[in-house]
Amino acid sequence: MALSDYSALFQNNNDTMFDAVKFGVAIVTDKDFEALNQVKVQYNYAWIYDKKPATEKKEKKMAEDLMEDMADVVTIESFVPQYQNQSIHFTGDDMGSDRAMIVMLLYIVMAILAFVFGITISNTIRKEAGVIGTLRASGYTRRELILHYMALPVVITLIGALVGNILGYTVLKQVCAGMYYGSYSLPTYVTVWNAEAFWMTTVVPVIIMLVINYGILHYKLRLSPLKFIRRDLSSRKQKRAVHLSTKLGIFRRFRLRVIFQNISNYLVLFVGIIFANLLLFFGLLLPSVLNHYQEEIQENMLAKYQYMLEVPTDAISGSKLESLLSLMQYSNGTKTDNKTAEKFSAYALNTIPGEAKSEEVVLYGVEPDSKYIKADLGDGVYISTAYADKYQVEPGDKITLKEKYERKRYTFKVKGVYDYSGAISVFMSRDKLNETFDLGSDYYAGYFANTKIKDIDEKYIGSVVDLEALTKVSRQLDVSMGNMMGLVNGFAIMIYMIVIYLLSKIIIEKNAQSISMTKILGYTNGEISRLYIMSTMVVVVIELLLSLPIETVVMNVIFRVMMMESLTGWITLWIDPKIYVEMFLVGFITYVAVALLEYRKIKKVPMDEALKNVE
Numbered sequence: 001m002a003l004s005d006y007s008a009l010f011q012n013n014n015d016t017m018f019d020a021v022k023f024g025v026a027i028v029t030d031k032d033f034e035a036l037n038q039v040k041v042q043y044n045y046a047w048i049y050d051k052k053p054a055t056e057k058k059e060k061k062m063a064e065d066l067m068e069d070m071a072d073v074v075t076i077e078s079f080v081p082q083y084q085n086q087s088i089h090f091t092g093d094d095m096g097s098d099r100a101m102i103v104m105l106l107y108i109v110m111a112i113l114a115f116v117f118g119i120t121i122s123n124t125i126r127k128e129a130g131v132i133g134t135l136r137a138s139g140y141t142r143r144e145l146i147l148h149y150m151a152l153p154v155v156i157t158l159i160g161a162l163v164g165n166i167l168g169y170t171v172l173k174q175v176c177a178g179m180y181y182g183s184y185s186l187p188t189y190v191t192v193w194n195a196e197a198f199w200m201t202t203v204v205p206v207i208i209m210l211v212i213n214y215g216i217l218h219y220k221l222r223l224s225p226l227k228f229i230r231r232d233l234s235s236r237k238q239k240r241a242v243h244l245s246t247k248l249g250i251f252r253r254f255r256l257r258v259i260f261q262n263i264s265n266y267l268v269l270f271v272g273i274i275f276a277n278l279l280l281f282f283g284l285l286l287p288s289v290l291n292h293y294q295e296e297i298q299e300n301m302l303a304k305y306q307y308m309l310e311v312p313t314d315a316i317s318g319s320k321l322e323s324l325l326s327l328m329q330y331s332n333g334t335k336t337d338n339k340t341a342e343k344f345s346a347y348a349l350n351t352i353p354g355e356a357k358s359e360e361v362v363l364y365g366v367e368p369d370s371k372y373i374k375a376d377l378g379d380g381v382y383i384s385t386a387y388a389d390k391y392q393v394e395p396g397d398k399i400t401l402k403e404k405y406e407r408k409r410y411t412f413k414v415k416g417v418y419d420y421s422g423a424i425s426v427f428m429s430r431d432k433l434n435e436t437f438d439l440g441s442d443y444y445a446g447y448f449a450n451t452k453i454k455d456i457d458e459k460y461i462g463s464v465v466d467l468e469a470l471t472k473v474s475r476q477l478d479v480s481m482g483n484m485m486g487l488v489n490g491f492a493i494m495i496y497m498i499v500i501y502l503l504s505k506i507i508i509e510k511n512a513q514s515i516s517m518t519k520i521l522g523y524t525n526g527e528i529s530r531l532y533i534m535s536t537m538v539v540v541v542i543e544l545l546l547s548l549p550i551e552t553v554v555m556n557v558i559f560r561v562m563m564m565e566s567l568t569g570w571i572t573l574w575i576d577p578k579i580y581v582e583m584f585l586v587g588f589i590t591y592v593a594v595a596l597l598e599y600r601k602i603k604k605v606p607m608d609e610a611l612k613n614v615e
Contacts, residue, residue, distance in 0.1 A: 525602055
């Protein structure tokens, strides 16, 4: 059953990530509810507005006013207004960010394909220059020719968009829906016609194709009819050919000439390679990052188990006598004989909203000679590496945190960074924390332990932080995005093949006469392939290598923005060196597959081509 206010399965509203793998919600009968462990029962209260606030700002003010009024009467353990409830909003926000990413991806792909079409048309104009000049001289306008050459790419784009819409509403709809069902608790999927989706996936791509190709055609067809008839398609004076040393050998010089003659095509190819490699990079990177995160968490856990204690409700809200008795029972019931156990105090504050949304920070108060937190705390504070990396804080800087439900703020000077990537945390001595927050000198909130504590009553244990709890984020991301990464990788390879094939094909067609002439001179198909296909292969290899550092810089920016805006907590971007090798091999193997197709095209170039359209 899907609940409207629990579409994202967050066990706790402060969690970095929901857990659809090991957590769920259910509605049961009274009889079934009574069969559950009543010790763990927690009572929550919800409210609705008599008059719903018109804006989120007004809702926030009303919620804060209600919270302050309630705080005067009872002790609030947790207060989650609707606009802060991740279980309600996370699904929609996540789908919204997915939508923005896919739309941007679509438009970038369309722009690249439009430029590829433009180059293809430019090559066609070069081949048909004489015919174009004759038509212009016969009275045909430039507008008519532009419409003629624009028709094919626009029609193909329109047909492709319509076919994509049909597939999206029929065959592929369950694939996309299945991805979200694997992550969220959603109601039954129903297909609904969406005019906005049609506009964004059909009309806008056609407009992109129209605009880019019109610009290219308008530029290419600006010459006079006489220039087309003469096949003089350059508006500038011909530059002298680059001098190449005779020591290079004829084949090397020939390949270099091919590269220099097709430099514009290779630049477009470079853009296509960067984009395809970026997609492939993301697809290969995420599983690697998540695996490294799990290993990193396991290696630098504060302790194998962190037991967070929970004060019983009747110790706070009961009568004075009941509260006193309950606190005495709590004090005795939370003592342990576990030899690995070490007390710590804890307090929760929130970061100040800014570049990242406000998130909870756990402040640990540890013993001076702690066997778990090995740091020279003294009177200073240390922050976790996750905190330092996310908020770019260094020793000597000051950090400001606030009470979650109050306006009170605290400022601390950072003494050092503690190697802990499991959470956004602050470490200080137990005495300092207890004094700062007026908790009492004997206060403690839990235990660090390397073995399970079995002699504390379950009702006093609020939560246990272990390896499974800390790796919840990576586990869920792996489940949620695993299938999508396969699609991203496949899409990247498809972009590779399309861009490389079309541009390689243009280079072969552009040099058809030269290829024909070399055949007449007795060169074999293999030797000719070494001249033309090897030239492009050299460029592809160079561009693949050049794209890697560019993509690393771009991915660092994208990953940081994603972590700052979409998630609480922090996952370190770690790039496995083998990813670069995999990216290069995928690009190279893709080109080899394309080269085989181009070799067949070279074989089909007839010898009499050299006698046609001689300039």
